[in-house]
Amino acid sequence: MIQLTNVSKIYPNGARALVDITINIGKGEFVFLVGPSGAGKSTLIRLLYREEAPTRGQVVINNKNLVRLKDREVPYHRRNIGVIFQDFKLLPNKTVLENVAFALEVIGVSRREVQRRSREATEMVGLAEKEKSFSHQLSGGEQQRVCVARAIVNNPALLIADEPTGNLDHDTAWGIMDLLKSINKLGTTVIMATHAREIVNKMQKRVIAIESGRMVRDEEKGVYGNYA
Amino acid sequence: MLNTLRYILRETFNSVKRNPWLSMASILTVMVSLVILGFSTFFLINASNLAKTFESELEIAVFLQKNMTVQQIKDLQAKIEQLPGVASVLFISQDQALVEISQILGGDQSNIIADLGGTNPLPDKFTVKVIEAQDVPNVAGQLALPGVNKVRYGQEFIEQLLKFTEWLRWVGIVVIIAFAVASIVLISINIKMNVFSRRREIQIMKLVGASNSFIRWPFFTEGMILGLIGGGLAAIIVGFAYQWLVLYIQATVAFLPVVHNNLIFWQVITGLFLSGMAIGAIGSAISLRKFLQV
Ligand SMILES: Nc1ncnc2c1ncn2[C@@H]1O[C@H](COP(=O)(O)OP(=O)(O)O)[C@@H](O)[C@H]1O
Ligand SMILES: [Mg+2]
Numbered sequence: 001m002i003q004l005t006n007v008s009k010i011y012p013n014g015a016r017a018l019v020d021i022t023i024n025i026g027k028g029e030f031v032f033l034v035g036p037s038g039a040g041k042s043t044l045i046r047l048l049y050r051e052e053a054p055t056r057g058q059v060v061i062n063n064k065n066l067v068r069l070k071d072r073e074v075p076y077h078r079r080n081i082g083v084i085f086q087d088f089k090l091l092p093n094k095t096v097l098e099n100v101a102f103a104l105e106v107i108g109v110s111r112r113e114v115q116r117r118s119r120e121a122t123e124m125v126g127l128a129e130k131e132k133s134f135s136h137q138l139s140g141g142e143q144q145r146v147c148v149a150r151a152i153v154n155n156p157a158l159l160i161a162d163e164p165t166g167n168l169d170h171d172t173a174w175g176i177m178d179l180l181k182s183i184n185k186l187g188t189t190v191i192m193a194t195h196a197r198e199i200v201n202k203m204q205k206r207v208i209a210i211e212s213g214r215m216v217r218d219e220e221k222g223v224y225g226n227y228a
Numbered sequence: 229m230l231n232t233l234r235y236i237l238r239e240t241f242n243s244v245k246r247n248p249w250l251s252m253a254s255i256l257t258v259m260v261s262l263v264i265l266g267f268s269t270f271f272l273i274n275a276s277n278l279a280k281t282f283e284s285e286l287e288i289a290v291f292l293q294k295n296m297t298v299q300q301i302k303d304l305q306a307k308i309e310q311l312p313g314v315a316s317v318l319f320i321s322q323d324q325a326l327v328e329i330s331q332i333l334g335g336d337q338s339n340i341i342a343d344l345g346g347t348n349p350l351p352d353k354f355t356v357k358v359i360e361a362q363d364v365p366n367v368a369g370q371l372a373l374p375g376v377n378k379v380r381y382g383q384e385f386i387e388q389l390l391k392f393t394e395w396l397r398w399v400g401i402v403v404i405i406a407f408a409v410a411s412i413v414l415i416s417i418n419i420k421m422n423v424f425s426r427r428r429e430i431q432i433m434k435l436v437g438a439s440n441s442f443i444r445w446p447f448f449t450e451g452m453i454l455g456l457i458g459g460g461l462a463a464i465i466v467g468f469a470y471q472w473l474v475l476y477i478q479a480t481v482a483f484l485p486v487v488h489n490n491l492i493f494w495q496v497i498t499g500l501f502l503s504g505m506a507i508g509a510i511g512s513a514i515s516l517r518k519f520l521q522v
Contacts, residue, residue: 078437114231154437
């Protein structure tokens, strides 16, 4: 489903964020992306939903080469991908339900469908009772779950999460992990960048480790490793 | 499609609600610009009407030699009427000329003749009107026919008037263009500020896969609606002010010809309305052209 071939990314300021990365990820996999802070995890994720383009190499998702994607095709590519952002990226003046519905409205889904599907997603993340709350009235974990609901409301084939448990306490973090696991069971490919050693070690999923932009390890049922 | 339309209208409304001052500023700038545009237009229409009125009243005086027979005068009149550019030729005999003068001076004809030494010193003359004011010097040059003593016309006055109306037209056009550009710039700044205040929302829209046109449309319609409101207000202000001004001028300086033509009036008013919309559309198009990269 995802093929990165000899991918390098050098930012305009000269930072070498990724160096010659080659990865294949199949449909329905659950993959952890680990590595110390500044290793290049977020950069790799940004390549997948085309917020950034690689400096060298090819990124192919669902047989679409993102390097050759035209600007006006980018939105349609993103509609197949759900992204859970580390900083949530919720709209403060919208309610939980509106934030989730937003992702459907802006791609032109009919009103009734928007209502039905955003309710469904909000229920799935366990926020049905808070659907009328504004995002600033929610706890960090709840906000993160709104973000998950918004990422999955469009039934994407690929779900990407950038440190989705970063600021959460142990129980809340596992709540999010349970959500991701169940979404993955339904057939969605999940890629998750993380710092959470305990979670990676317990989940027993594929682990790809990056250090200073280089891929240093790719293991099935891997462990976190010796990072901070 | 319908969902998208509903979304656009709701977003436009929300944005006006969210930034009432910004929206008000946009509307006011468009309004002020178009009020000036409206008044310049009416001023220009009237100026050119005034110029035309004067131009059409310009005539050439052709003084005849003494002792011409009635037949000679008739032949000469026929010849002048044949000249290209001539609209009409009116014969005024020396007796008629004397009547005119005595009316102006307010005295008795015989007294005037007596004062002038017993004979009527005025020559017979033709009053020649031309079709196009700028042809006056040209036509006058062709009037040096046998039997013609002198040709007189207000050459300098005509030339100055023509120069002035021409100048007025250009100044009007420049002023109108300057103000149109100013209001376009202001609208585009306002839309840019709107975009800026909603950049977070826009970023998220992009990340969840909204197409660029989908993001652009609400801003575009917003600019258009703001321009439309500004244009509408300007149309109302200019419309009422002009009606009032026409009545006022007619009541006080009655001889000044003012254009009071319903068709022209409504054309200008509709024009202001549409210009508002166009200014809004152009302004937002300019501000939205570049901001949507990524
Ligand atoms: N937008 C950017 N512009 C310039 N350099 C960047 C940018 N984003 C990240 N970097 C640099 O690229 C490297 C990798 O960053 P990042 O992908 O955020 O790592 P991680 O997510 O693993 O912490 C770092 O050295 C960082 O400073
Ligand atoms: Mg990161």
